[in-house]
Amino acid sequence: xxxxxxxxxxxxxxxxxxxxxxxxxxKAPGTSCCNxxxxxxxxxxxxxFDVSESDKIEFTKGNYISGAxxxxxxxxxxxxxxxxxxxxxDEGYNIESSTKxxxxxxxxxxxxxDMLNKAELEHEFIKAGLYKQNDFEHEGEKYIxxxxxxxxxxxxxxxxxxxxxxxxxxxxxxGIKTIVCISAxxxxxxxxxGNTWVSPHGQGIYLxxxxxxxxxxxxxxxxxxxxxxxxxxxxxxxxxxxxLIKWPNDIVFEGKKLGGILTEMAADMDGVRxxxxxxxxxxxxxTFKDGNLEYAVSLFNITKKKYSRKKLICDITNKFLKxxxxxxxxxxxxxxxxxxKSLLVNIGKTVRISEKKGEFExxxxxxxxxxxxxxxxxxxxxxxxxSGDVSVRGIYGYV
Amino acid sequence: xxxxxxxxxxxxxxxxxxxxxxxxxxKAPGTSCCNxxxxxxxxxxxxxFDVSESDKIEFTKGNYISGAxxxxxxxxxxxxxxxxxxxxxDEGYNIESSTKxxxxxxxxxxxxxDMLNKAELEHEFIKAGLYKQNDFEHEGEKYIxxxxxxxxxxxxxxxxxxxxxxxxxxxxxxGIKTIVCISAxxxxxxxxxGNTWVSPHGQGIYLxxxxxxxxxxxxxxxxxxxxxxxxxxxxxxxxxxxxLIKWPNDIVFEGKKLGGILTEMAADMDGVRxxxxxxxxxxxxxTFKDGNLEYAVSLFNITKKKYSRKKLICDITNKFLKxxxxxxxxxxxxxxxxxxKSLLVNIGKTVRISEKKGEFExxxxxxxxxxxxxxxxxxxxxxxxxSGDVSVRGIYGYV
Numbered sequence: 001x002x003x004x005x006x007x008x009x010x011x012x013x014x015x016x017x018x019x020x021x022x023x024x025x026x027k028a029p030g031t032s033c034c035n036x037x038x039x040x041x042x043x044x045x046x047x048x049f050d051v052s053e054s055d056k057i058e059f060t061k062g063n064y065i066s067g068a069x070x071x072x073x074x075x076x077x078x079x080x081x082x083x084x085x086x087x088x089x090d091e092g093y094n095i096e097s098s099t100k101x102x103x104x105x106x107x108x109x110x111x112x113x114d115m116l117n118k119a120e121l122e123h124e125f126i127k128a129g130l131y132k133q134n135d136f137e138h139e140g141e142k143y144i145x146x147x148x149x150x151x152x153x154x155x156x157x158x159x160x161x162x163x164x165x166x167x168x169x170x171x172x173x174x175g176i177k178t179i180v181c182i183s184a185x186x187x188x189x190x191x192x193x194g195n196t197w198v199s200p201h202g203q204g205i206y207l208x209x210x211x212x213x214x215x216x217x218x219x220x221x222x223x224x225x226x227x228x229x230x231x232x233x234x235x236x237x238x239x240x241x242x243x244l245i246k247w248p249n250d251i252v253f254e255g256k257k258l259g260g261i262l263t264e265m266a267a268d269m270d271g272v273r274x275x276x277x278x279x280x281x282x283x284x285x286x287t288f289k290d291g292n293l294e295y296a297v298s299l300f301n302i303t304k305k306k307y308s309r310k311k312l313i314c315d316i317t318n319k320f321l322k323x324x325x326x327x328x329x330x331x332x333x334x335x336x337x338x339x340x341k342s343l344l345v346n347i348g349k350t351v352r353i354s355e356k357k358g359e360f361e362x363x364x365x366x367x368x369x370x371x372x373x374x375x376x377x378x379x380x381x382x383x384x385x386x387s388g389d390v391s392v393r394g395i396y397g398y399v
Numbered sequence: 400x401x402x403x404x405x406x407x408x409x410x411x412x413x414x415x416x417x418x419x420x421x422x423x424x425x426k427a428p429g430t431s432c433c434n435x436x437x438x439x440x441x442x443x444x445x446x447x448f449d450v451s452e453s454d455k456i457e458f459t460k461g462n463y464i465s466g467a468x469x470x471x472x473x474x475x476x477x478x479x480x481x482x483x484x485x486x487x488x489d490e491g492y493n494i495e496s497s498t499k500x501x502x503x504x505x506x507x508x509x510x511x512x513d514m515l516n517k518a519e520l521e522h523e524f525i526k527a528g529l530y531k532q533n534d535f536e537h538e539g540e541k542y543i544x545x546x547x548x549x550x551x552x553x554x555x556x557x558x559x560x561x562x563x564x565x566x567x568x569x570x571x572x573x574g575i576k577t578i579v580c581i582s583a584x585x586x587x588x589x590x591x592x593g594n595t596w597v598s599p600h601g602q603g604i605y606l607x608x609x610x611x612x613x614x615x616x617x618x619x620x621x622x623x624x625x626x627x628x629x630x631x632x633x634x635x636x637x638x639x640x641x642x643l644i645k646w647p648n649d650i651v652f653e654g655k656k657l658g659g660i661l662t663e664m665a666a667d668m669d670g671v672r673x674x675x676x677x678x679x680x681x682x683x684x685x686t687f688k689d690g691n692l693e694y695a696v697s698l699f700n701i702t703k704k705k706y707s708r709k710k711l712i713c714d715i716t717n718k719f720l721k722x723x724x725x726x727x728x729x730x731x732x733x734x735x736x737x738x739x740k741s742l743l744v745n746i747g748k749t750v751r752i753s754e755k756k757g758e759f760e761x762x763x764x765x766x767x768x769x770x771x772x773x774x775x776x777x778x779x780x781x782x783x784x785x786s787g788d789v790s791v792r793g794i795y796g797y798v
Contacts, residue, residue, distance in 0.1 A: 165571070172564070192669060217616040217666065224668055249668065264672075267616065268663045269623055269648065269786045270591060387668045 003084045005074055007119040010088075010095065013065045014105045066102035091115075114284065114308050116184055116202070118156040124314040125154060125180075130321070141173045152178035152317075159201070161188040164264060164278040167208035171266070171274040179210035180317055189280065191260050192249065197280050198288060198296070205259075205281040205309050209320060212274050213328045217267045220275070221371035221387050222327045224249050224263040227277045229340045230319035231259055235281065238312050239299050244345040246398075247364075247373050248387040251281065252345055255397055256297035258282055277324075279316060283307050295398040332369040341366055346392065351375065354391040364392075402483045404473055406518040409487075409494065412464045413504045465501035490514075513683065513707050515583055515601070517555040523713040524553060524579075529720070540572045551577035551716075558600070560587040563663060563677040566607035570665070570673040578609035579716055588679065590659050591648065596679050597687060597695070604658075604680040604708050608719060611673050612727045616666045619674070620770035620786050621726045623648050623662040626676045628739045629718035630658055634680065637711050638698050643744040645797075646763075646772050647786040650680065651744055654796055655696035657681055676723075678715060682706050694797040731768040740765055745791065750774065753790040763791075 070081050085103060089095055092115060094106045107113045125131035132151040136143045143153065153176045160166050160183040167181040183206045186199030199206050209227075213219075228245045235243040235251065235258065243259075246252045251259035259281035266273045282288075282298035284306045299307055326335035333340065341347065346364040353360055353375065362375035365382070372384035373392065385392070469480050484502060488494055491514060493505045506512045524530035531550040535542045542552060552575045559565050559582040566580045582605045585598030598605050608626075612618075627644045634642040634650065634657065642658075645651045650658035658680035665672045681687075681697035683705045698706055725734035732739065740746065745763040752759055752774065761774035764781070771783035772791065784791070 168571075172567075192667070217619065217664075220616065220666065220668060262667060264665065264667045265616075266663065266665055267619065268591070268661060269619060273663075 002074065002076065002080065003087050004117075004119050006070060006081060006084045007088055007093075007117070008123070009065060009070055009073065010093075010103060010105045011119055011123045013063060014107070064096075064098060064101035064104045069102070091117075114202075114306060114310075116156075116182075116309050118154065120310050121154050121156055121182060121313065124310045125152070125317070128314050128318050130314070130318060136176070138174075142175045144175070145177075152176075152180050152321075155179065155181045157183050159183060159185045159187060160206075162186050162190055162278075163206045163208035164190070164262060164276050167210050167276045167278070168264065168266070171210045171212075171276060176210075177212050178321070181208040181210075182206065182313060191262050191280070197260070197262075198293060199280070200285065200289075203285040203298070204283050205279065205313055205316075207280075207313055207316065208276055208278045209317060210274055210276050211324060213272060213324070215272050215328055215331070217265065217272055218370075219272070219327075219331070220263055220265055221248060222333050223275055223277060223324055224261050224387070225333060225340055225367075225371045226323040226327050226336060227261045227263065227279055227320050229336055229343065230323055231261065231279055231281060231316050232343050233339075234312055234315035234319055235259070235299065238315060239303060239305070239307060241299055241302050243343075245340065245343045247344060247346050247367065247392060248371065252398075253297055253302060255295070255394075257295050257398070258297055258299070277320065279320075281312065281316075283309055283312065333367065333371045334369050337367065337369065346373065346394075349394060352393050353385060354393075401473065401475065401479065402486050403516075403518050405469060405480060405483045406487055406492075406516070407522070408464060408469055408472065409492075409502060409504045410518055410522045412462060413506070463495075463497060463500035463503045468501070490516075513601075513705060513709075515555075515581070515708050517553065519709050520553050520555055520581060520712065523709045524551070524716070527713050527717050529713070529717060535575070537573075541574045543574070544576075551575075551579050551720075554578065554580045555582070557583045559585055559605075561585050561589055561677075562605045562607035563589070563661060563675050566609050566675045566677070567663065567665070570609045570611075570675060575609075576611050577720070580607040580609075581605065581712060590661050590679070596659070596661075597692060598679070599684065599688075602684040602697070603682050604678065604712055604715075606679075606712055606715065607675055607677045608716060609673055609675050610723060612671060612723070614671050614727055614730070616664065616671055617769075618671070618726075618730070619662055619664055620647060621732050622674055622676060622723055623660050623786070624732060624739055624766075624770045625722040625726050625735060626660045626662065626678055626719050628735055628742065629722055630660065630678055630680060630715050631742050632738075633711055633714035633718055634658070634698065637714060638702060638704070638706060640698055640701050642742075644739065644742045646743060646745050646766065646791060647770065651797075652696055652701060654694070654793075656694050656797070657696055657698070676719065678719075680711065680715075682708055682711065732766065732770045733768050736766065736768065745772065745793075748793060750791050750793060752784060753792075 067078055067081055071078055085095055085097065096104050096106055122131055126133065130152055131154060132147060135147055135151045136145055136153050155170060163181045163183050163186060167179060170179050170181065185201035186197065186206050189197035189199035189206060191197045225248060228249055228251065232243045232245050232251050235241060241253055243251050243253055249261040250257055259279065262278040263275060265275045282296060284300045285298035286300060288296045323336050327333055344367065347366055349364050350361055351364045353362060360377060362377045365374045365376055368374055368384060372386055374382060374384055376382050466477055466480050470477055484494055484496065495503050495505055521530055525532065529551055530553060531546060534546055534550045535544055535552050554569060562580045562582050562585060566578060569578050569580065584600035585596065585605050588596035588598035588605060590596045624647060627648055627650065631642045631644050631650050634640060640652055642650050642652055648660040649656055658678065661677040662674060664674045681695060683699045684697035685699060687695045722735050726732055743766065746765055748763050749760055750763045752761060759776060761776045764773045764775055767773055767783060771785055773781060773783055775781050
């Protein structure tokens with residue numbers, strides 16, 4: 001779409017302007033904050049985008065791109081460019097037009113920095129080295145990767161029933177190995193046991209990632225744990241919030257749920273065909289209106305700040321791809337076990353385990369290489385809990 | 400559709416006529432030949448439908464149903480009934496019309512007895528006690544079962560990309576627990592490793608069955624083995640052909656492939672969500688034109704007789720539901736292991752096992768409770784082969 005092409009050009013120009021002014025919002029391209037950190041050394045990174053007054057002045061010194069340059073690049077008339085710029089303004093972009101200099105995007109409000117669309121996401125993923133522009137051609141429903149560079153493909157929509165359902169459909173039909181599905185809202189978002197995942201427009205992260213690992217069907221728990229670690233770390237680094245993991249798949253803060261993971265897979269007799277990892281995070285939610293949400297909390301509830309979803313989506317994806325690759329190669333949780341354990345909220349706590357045949361309380365001691373929770377029962381028997389069998393809760397509440 | 404409703408009435412009447420004349424083609428309603436047979440006692444049943452000349456005379460004594468009765472039952476005019484009967488004749492039905500007596504279907508050719516459509520399949524499944532007419536209501540894509548009677552739902556089409564793909568879609572969307580998908584042809588039929596399954600119109604069986612068992616993801620091999628046993632037994636009983644099983648999923652006759660099973664599943668962290676068992680059988684195929692089919696063979700190639708696909712579909716489904724239920728309850732292959740072993744062609748043979756890391760030859764000794772093939776290597780080491788890892792072939796050919 002022409003509007004998207006113009007947006008891409010403006011975003012690219014915004015980025016070069018950001019770099020020139022040395023006031024880059026977020027990380028510099030190519031750097032990865034998680035590489036610099038050891039387990040336990042988590043700290044807030046300067047990557048939320050509350051821009052101070054002095055920043056704003058610096059920020060608006062950036063370059064313009066001339067209308068003529070856009071016309072020439074896209075082969076369209078000035079009038080068309082004008083019309084598309086107006087559309088982008090209607091969508092919420094603050095675009096400055098100067099007769100002499102041309103156009104530029106200015107981000108001086110939180111809302112503008114949290115603009116979520118395909119162009120913004122692609123820009124973010126390109127900066128992180130995860131995505132290459134125009135790397136896929138498609139013939140009908142099938143996509144063909146053009147380069148040797150093994151990039152992922154981003155699918156974005158404003159509304160979908162569920163990103164996991166969408167991702168499964170794309171996994172069946174598209175032929176793409178690594179798929180990232182993002183929606184601004186979900187009408188039928190779901191979590192474990194078919195529970196509803198409340199997914200209001202523009203507030204949370206609704207992200208599903210498809211991988212095609214060559215693994216056995218019993219490795220599913222390990223993938224879930226890799227995703228939980230990726231999400232918890234990215235949240236900690238981006239917001240400074242003390243996000244922890246409730247085994248196996250929830251991201252929690254002080255006993256409330258910040259996010260969750262739902263991993264699904266398709267398999268046949270020869271092993272896993274593909275895995276879909278769904279990641280839902282409560283980011284800028286103000287209140288939780290629907291559903292049984294006494295335990296829900298958002299980053300905004302905790303810090304009273306709003307965060308860039310595209311940045312967090314990109315960081316989570318980046319970490320998840322790295323961690324899942326490591327566990328696929330080793331065949332178990334070993335490469336990320338210590339990191340996961342360092343964020344595991346259950347350790348040393350008494351938990352209530354609900355199985356089909358009944359409930360029991362036990363002391364949670366840690367996890368093993370297969371991603372099972374190791375607990376010590378009251379009779380001093382030590383058992384490994386597999387996620388499929390049980391529900392784990394603290395004895396005084398959700399965690 | 401009105402035409403289908405009229406066909407249902409005519410088929411029901413054909414059935415009562417068949418019963419009156421005591422010349423029922425196939426088994427009597429409610430009986431199940433597999434119950435009467437012990438392992439190793441397989442014999443040809445009188446259920447193919449080569450009708451002799453003397454049979455034909457008996458057969459055409461059946462009752463007619465009057466045009467008036469059809470009009471009254473369906474609330475349509477005589478002209479409409481006439482028009483629909485003509486359509487059914489165009490589709491291949493031999494329908495006798497008598498001004499005084501009314502209409503009746505006569506089956507005196509092989510082609511007419513192998514008519515495959517929804518009404519014929521439903522009639523066959525009702526006789527076997529597997530299906531109850533009008534047991535489902537649907538609201539959009541969701542179906543609701545009306546009765547306590549846990550029947551399955553049959554989906555039939557003339558052409559589909561793949562019955563497994565269709566079955567997976569229905570499993571995701573329909574809400575039905577037991578789904579049986581049948582197509583007269585497949586345009587993108589597939590087997591293991593994505594190999595093409597040649598699926599010409601009206602010749603083979605292309606059947607996919609969806610189940611929702613409460614099992615762990617590692618039980619997939621056992622389901623495949625249950626389906627292979629069901630298919631091999633039904634073929635033996637229906638045709639008298641010495642169909643055997645090549646571990647884990649092929650039905651073979653004298654070193655050639657009669658049929659195959661492809662089991663797929665969808666799972667999440669809490670276990671299997673559903674299983675799709677695809678069953679392809681070469682029934683009335685004359686030649687195999689496409690693909691690499693040096694090892695393919697059909698029942699027609701072997702016996703020079705043609706068989707009723709609907710009857711075989713119903714028998715396979717009936718046995719598969721029984722066997723899969725037994726293995727789900729026990730959690731392993733134990734309930735059907737001896738039956739499976741009695742038809743296993745690999746036993747006592749030297750097989751070539753192809754793994755990722757290389758090939759080796761070994762003596763195939765049997766299967767264990769998990770459905771793994773037990774082989775004795777040349778160094779006297781005994782190992783269990785899991786289906787996902789390997790390809791097994793005889794050292795002098797396909798079996």
